[in-house]
Amino acid sequence: MHRVIGERDVDETPFDEEDARDLLSEMVRARAFDERALSLQRQGWMSGYPPYRGQEASQVGAAAAMREADWLFPTYRSNAMQLARGVPPRDVLLFRRGFAEFNSDHAVRNFPQAVPIATQLLHAVGFGMAENYGAGAMVGERETPAESAVVAYLGDGATSEGDFHEAMNFAGVFETPVLFFCENNGWAISMPRERQTASDSIAVKAEAYGFEGGQVDGNDPLAVREYVERALERVRAGEPFLVESLTYRQGPHTTSDDPSRYEDRAGYPEWRTRDPIERYAEYLREQGVVEEGFVEAAREAADEELKAAVEAAEAEPTPEPGTVFDHVYEDLPPRLRAQRAELLERVD
Numbered sequence: 001m002h003r004v005i006g007e008r009d010v011d012e013t014p015f016d017e018e019d020a021r022d023l024l025s026e027m028v029r030a031r032a033f034d035e036r037a038l039s040l041q042r043q044g045w046m047s048g049y050p051p052y053r054g055q056e057a058s059q060v061g062a063a064a065a066m067r068e069a070d071w072l073f074p075t076y077r078s079n080a081m082q083l084a085r086g087v088p089p090r091d092v093l094l095f096r097r098g099f100a101e102f103n104s105d106h107a108v109r110n111f112p113q114a115v116p117i118a119t120q121l122l123h124a125v126g127f128g129m130a131e132n133y134g135a136g137a138m139v140g141e142r143e144t145p146a147e148s149a150v151v152a153y154l155g156d157g158a159t160s161e162g163d164f165h166e167a168m169n170f171a172g173v174f175e176t177p178v179l180f181f182c183e184n185n186g187w188a189i190s191m192p193r194e195r196q197t198a199s200d201s202i203a204v205k206a207e208a209y210g211f212e213g214g215q216v217d218g219n220d221p222l223a224v225r226e227y228v229e230r231a232l233e234r235v236r237a238g239e240p241f242l243v244e245s246l247t248y249r250q251g252p253h254t255t256s257d258d259p260s261r262y263e264d265r266a267g268y269p270e271w272r273t274r275d276p277i278e279r280y281a282e283y284l285r286e287q288g289v290v291e292e293g294f295v296e297a298a299r300e301a302a303d304e305e306l307k308a309a310v311e312a313a314e315a316e317p318t319p320e321p322g323t324v325f326d327h328v329y330e331d332l333p334p335r336l337r338a339q340r341a342e343l344l345e346r347v348d
């Protein structure tokens with residue numbers, strides 16, 4: 001455990017026991033949500049769902065490293081991060097059901113989830129530049145650390161997009177307080193990591209843009225939290241950083257995908273494909289930090305919370321179908337106006 005790959009080994013790092021238990025509870029809560037959401041989708045409750053099973057340690061660890069004042073630029077995959085940051089499960093469910101508002105009380109500093117791959121990275125870097133301007137620093141050279149760091153979440157597949165390279169370039173040139181948190185879950189739909197890039201790692205790509213990157217064992221929440229915390233210290237001072245969190249997507253890409261057509265785990269090491277909750281719970285039991293039954297109790301509490309969240313979501317009226325066209329353009333172009341009219345006519 002506590003493996004930080006290619007950097008200082010944090011095996012010996014002491015940890016706070018209560019904190020370590022909280023991380024486990026949060027991972028169990030994330031798993032419960034994911035399973036419930038998947039089953040709701042299968043019942044026709046929502047049209048599609050992108051599960052993050054297997055990525056709980058990575059997401060919960062990274063969320064725990066962030067401060068409330070920091071901003072997250074998420075994607076469709078990072079719902080465990082959202083839950084761990086305090087977005088109510090009800091809101092995540094409603095969003096998947098077609099509600100435009102992700103974060104009903106706006107208490108969590110989130111940008112909207114990006115589905116177009118890598119577009120959020122440019123928004124994140126622009127936001128980081130604004131943070132610098134606000135501090136009177138045009139090109140980095142910050143006199144004071146940024147109060148709000150920016151965390152730009154991305155997948156391994158996103159690193160093949162032009163937007164990724166443009167964002168990395170601007171981040172390096174303008175010394176923006178941005179952490180690129182790349183969750184390498186082994187797959188971009190059916191494309192395995194080794195077909196994604198010929199680079200030795202994703203982390204190494206940072207070097208070409210003038211800043212540092214590093215890999216962390218994304219199935220160890222303590223390692224992820226510590227690594228991201230350290231990276232964020234540098235980021236706040238105006239040094240961007242690229243974290244590659246090595247984890248594994250256990251399930252399908254989304255509920256429309258059938259991974260049995262392409263999946264072959266043989267290419268990935270056991271520490272990556274092994275279930276992070278099982279592994280971490282076993283570790284904490286060995287360390288005497290949790291007792292037998294801890295995971296089951298955490299799961300029961302999470303299921304209770306979810307039951308209430310589903311009921312609350314069901315109590316909301318179904319959104320008007322025409323609202324899918326809102327918030328895209330100030331004035332809808334003629335083609336989309338025609339599409340909206342056609343949709344409303346059919347619904348009638």
Ligand SMILES: Cc1ncc(C[n+]2csc(CCOP(=O)(O)OP(=O)(O)O)c2C)c(N)n1
Pocket residue numbers: 077115116117154155156157158159185187188189249253
């Ligand atoms: C610009 C763009 N091109 C293609 C797609 C279709 N698409 C959706 S998810 C995905 C793979 C993304 O893989 P990765 O970045 O590894 O993220 P993950 O799904 O594994 O979290 C693709 C190609 C898209 N959404 N946006």
Ligand SMILES: [Mg+2]
Pocket residue numbers: 155156157183184185186187188189
């Ligand atoms: Mg991926």
